[in-house]
Amino acid sequence: MDLLQLIVSGVSQGCVYGLIALGFVLIYKATEMVNFAQGDLMMLGAYVAVTFINILGWPFGWGLLATLAVMALVGVVLERLLFRPMLGEPHFAVLMLTIGLGFILRAFAGAVWGNEPQALHAPYAGQVLRVGELVIGYENLVIVLGTVLLCTLLYLFFRFTRLGIAMQAASQNQLAAFYVGIPVKRIFSLVWALSALVAAFAGVLTAPVSMIDPLIGFVGIKAFAAAIVGGFGSLPGAILGGLLVGLVEQFAGLYLPPGYADMSAYVLLLVMLMIRPEGLFASMQQKKV
Amino acid sequence: MAALLELTNIETYYGPIMAIRGVSLQVEAGRIVSLLGANGAGKTTVLKTISGAMDPQKGTVRFDGREIQTRDPDWVARLGIAHVPEGREVFPFLNVEENLQMGAFSRRDASIAADIELVYEYFPVLKGLRKQAAQVLSGGQQQMLAIGRALMLRPKLMLLDEPSLGLSPKLIQEIATIITRLNKEQNVTILLVEQNARMALDIGDFGYVMEMGRIVMEDECERLRNATDIQEFYLGMKDEGVRGRRRWKQRKTWR
Numbered sequence: 001m002d003l004l005q006l007i008v009s010g011v012s013q014g015c016v017y018g019l020i021a022l023g024f025v026l027i028y029k030a031t032e033m034v035n036f037a038q039g040d041l042m043m044l045g046a047y048v049a050v051t052f053i054n055i056l057g058w059p060f061g062w063g064l065l066a067t068l069a070v071m072a073l074v075g076v077v078l079e080r081l082l083f084r085p086m087l088g089e090p091h092f093a094v095l096m097l098t099i100g101l102g103f104i105l106r107a108f109a110g111a112v113w114g115n116e117p118q119a120l121h122a123p124y125a126g127q128v129l130r131v132g133e134l135v136i137g138y139e140n141l142v143i144v145l146g147t148v149l150l151c152t153l154l155y156l157f158f159r160f161t162r163l164g165i166a167m168q169a170a171s172q173n174q175l176a177a178f179y180v181g182i183p184v185k186r187i188f189s190l191v192w193a194l195s196a197l198v199a200a201f202a203g204v205l206t207a208p209v210s211m212i213d214p215l216i217g218f219v220g221i222k223a224f225a226a227a228i229v230g231g232f233g234s235l236p237g238a239i240l241g242g243l244l245v246g247l248v249e250q251f252a253g254l255y256l257p258p259g260y261a262d263m264s265a266y267v268l269l270l271v272m273l274m275i276r277p278e279g280l281f282a283s284m285q286q287k288k289v
Numbered sequence: 290m291a292a293l294l295e296l297t298n299i300e301t302y303y304g305p306i307m308a309i310r311g312v313s314l315q316v317e318a319g320r321i322v323s324l325l326g327a328n329g330a331g332k333t334t335v336l337k338t339i340s341g342a343m344d345p346q347k348g349t350v351r352f353d354g355r356e357i358q359t360r361d362p363d364w365v366a367r368l369g370i371a372h373v374p375e376g377r378e379v380f381p382f383l384n385v386e387e388n389l390q391m392g393a394f395s396r397r398d399a400s401i402a403a404d405i406e407l408v409y410e411y412f413p414v415l416k417g418l419r420k421q422a423a424q425v426l427s428g429g430q431q432q433m434l435a436i437g438r439a440l441m442l443r444p445k446l447m448l449l450d451e452p453s454l455g456l457s458p459k460l461i462q463e464i465a466t467i468i469t470r471l472n473k474e475q476n477v478t479i480l481l482v483e484q485n486a487r488m489a490l491d492i493g494d495f496g497y498v499m500e501m502g503r504i505v506m507e508d509e510c511e512r513l514r515n516a517t518d519i520q521e522f523y524l525g526m527k528d529e530g531v532r533g534r535r536r537w538k539q540r541k542t543w544r
Contacts, residue, residue, distance in 0.1 A: 162390070162394070165383065165387050165390065165391065166391060166394055168380070168382065168383060169380045169383060169387075169391045172380045172381055172382055172383065173378055173379070173380055173381070175342065175362075175374065175378060176374065176378040176379065176380060177363075177380075177391075178341075178342065178361070178362035178363050178366070179340060179342075179362055179366055179371070179372040179373075179374060179378075179439075180366060180371075180391050180392050180394055180395075180438060180439075180441075180442065181363050181366035181367045181394055181395035181442060182363055182391065182394045182395075183363050184363060185361070185363075
């Protein structure tokens with residue numbers, strides 16, 4: 001039973017990593033930029049939700065929708081203001097920009113919402129589901145179900161909608177996408193919106209479980225490891241990599257001396273890079289330069 | 290009649306390197322215009338400048354009476370210029386049908402499905418492969434897909450960059466036939482860039498010859514085919530001298 005319990009919490013934590021990793025991969029696939037502020041977007045999303053739900057007292061569902069809308073807008077604004085002018089600049093410059101953006105977002109959150117940890121009020125907080133001896137917190141259940149739901153929606157979006165296919169097209173061959181008349185720059189805005197939205201969703205899911213403070217965005221680094229484990233460039237790989245990191249962390253926490261759990265994600269990353277550097281799901285083809 | 294496409298004194302650079310050194314050319318509606326030249330002559334750069342993938346430092350590109358040289362390629366495409374790039378450039382992980390649908394991304398009308406059928410009429414082999422990812426197609430099939438995708442835009446002008454590249458002589462013949470048919474039946478004006486001079490001169494109405502970023506010759510294809518320079522340097526017909534080797538004085542007339 002211990003084992004099952006561990007798996008449950010590992011999976012739910014892994015879902016959060018997976019969602020943030022998904023944001024990394026979305027942006028990387030479309031624009032070849034690595035956004036190190038992805039975790040901080042999650043943090044910002046959690047605080048926006050705190051504003052709507054805790055401070056303004058909106059019902060949870062409406063607060064969630066409003067948060068997603070606001071964060072999608074934030075994604076668009078960031079792309080237009082900061083990242084569109086950086087198209088074609090060296091990767092290093094873009095990377096530094098995203099790291100700087102992370103600092104700004106953390107400082108901003110500290111200034112607006114304070115540095116003390118807070119919890120997002122969720123109607124399901126504290127309740128548990130008992131299956132035999134297994135005790136599952138509703139928060140964890142919601143994380144897993146929410147992730148499954150979001151992934152299904154994303155799958156349907158990318159597979160069947162015109163816009164979703166156009167996003168795939170633009171990430172597979174940018175020049176050809178331009179030539180057939182796809183407004184590639186607008187597509188990039190939408191990708192940023194989507195990525196910020198996914199990050200915010202992860203933030204809202206995780207906020208009732210763990211207290212949030214301006215520094216929670218640092219899980220983004222673990223999620224980055226998850227994205228690489230999954231094969232950086234594969235959406236299912238990102239989720240799977242996240243789950244793997246989450247599970248390994250839980251088991252390391254139980255079976256290894258204290259402190260090792262926090263290292264486990266990076267050990268997993270190193271092992272992965274040694275035995276299978278292309279990740280679980282290698283993107284099947286090198287991008288054309 | 291004003292030309293459908295008109296380039297005036299175009300100069301385009303790759304960084305500090307001047308790739309196009311003042312090119313002017315015209316493409317009249319309804320014709321097939323061929324642009325010939327060796328590797329590195331600047332043919333592809335001319336097409337990229339027209340479709341907006343590169344911006345010229347100087348000169349103007351006029352399409353349908355509008356200046357388009359500073360526009361983004363997606364905007365230019367929506368005006369009705371379909372660019373079939375060198376090396377096909379299909380969307381590798383989308384299937385054939387999705388590739389074709391993407392060709393019609395800018396269109397909102399109801400005849401998109403009918404146009405996909407039209408593409409399958411021109412390229413029956415694609416119909417059997419409609420659910421296959423484009424990356425598993427052969428080079429010739431990908432070329433057909435790229436042309437079909439361009440046709441989905443319902444373009445006024447199609448820019449074709451080396452459609453014969455890497456294809457067998459039989460396939461080249463097939464593609465050449467299709468290009469002529471598209472021109473006649475779908476009323477698509479065509480600007481064709483080719484190294485395969487024989488094919489380009491056979492199906493073209495008017496031809497330009499480029500060298501080192503300049504246009505060095507222009508004429509009806511009929512006459513170009515018979516010009517001695519073209520015969521010697523592009524069609525490989527050598528005029529053997531009395532001693533069995535080329536006379537040292539033989540030079541291209543434009544040098």
